Amino acid sequence: MIAGEIQGAYQIKVTTSALALLLNSKHSELEKTRVQGHLIKSATGITTRSKAKSTPDQWVMLPLPTKIVALLADALTEIQEQVLAGEDEDSDWEEVQTDVIDNDKEFLSSVSALGKPSYEHLEAMAKVFNEDQDDQYEDDLLYVADPLNQ
Template sequence: MLLSAASRLLDPELESSVSLFVGSYILQLILHLPSHLSPHIPELIAAIVRRMQTSDIAGLKSSLVVIIARLVHLSAPNVDQFINLLLAIPAQGYGSSLAYIMSEWSQLQGEIQGAYQIKVTTTALALLISTRHPELSRIEVNGHLVKTSAGITTRSKARVTPDNWTKIPLPSKIFALLADTLAEIQEQVGDDADNIDEEDSDWEEVQNGDATPQDIMYSASVPSNANPSVEHLNAMAKVF
């Protein structure tokens, strides 16, 4: 019954808005009923691909990418077998579901919101690339947007002129995405460390009697967020 509900919500004939929360629903099934879900993973992936291909809502596509990423984790340490499964599932207009999913994933990764979602998708990319599966290198995805030199691009011109992208091998794109994520985490860790230093400085001023009551209240109300960032960095480091 639970799986049939997920299947109905992934129906490509439905309006995309109806399926907006199906990603969260399926994620709960994966987390709490993995053994019940495992026999139906091929059908689930095929349904996810069909739903993604018929939707223009980036938020819906991103939530379904998170599901694929969670399935990558679920397949560990046999991630290469999961890649083979994606290769065996067709996708309209693409050689396989692997080619389609990675094309979308590589484009959407930077748009994914939420600490958990970013952590799951980023570490899943690391798991995929760590397999060194030969099919990954055969897939080309969008690299950088090619800027036109035809002057100012108006809205009407943008509608009729599609964006041009360079094409790069999927492994190169994955490494670039992982590098960007690590850089962002390190920057966040640095910012949190600066905040801690500021708190220590405020406390020293209080001890020296130089701070006003307002300063004391402000210092006491500033939270420290250093630990979550460090944990994320350590988790990613273990994957590499």
């Protein structure tokens, strides 16, 4: 995870933009860098506080680009859920749902076996960020001063 939870539309936008730019750089060192993936669950049953102290958490180690794609995919999914939740229930729900499923299938099928992200992922995420922009930051000084919002 990126130093805890990132909250707020602006912070999420800045963080995901930075991650996408980092990933798009295709720097050779990114693939060499290993980061924590997901927590490996213990098969020993219930973990007490004393047992947790004696056995540290174990994590799956992933290449950094794989983790970045996973974080961006999570952000994309969350944004899509927010967009769907904000739409009127009487709208063409089935059509929207089908589009989301098709987009998810395209996203998953375009990821190579080695976990190397493609440019299409970044374009899809950028498209979602640019859709349905609301004017809630018009009066915010950061909004006016930051080139990400122009």
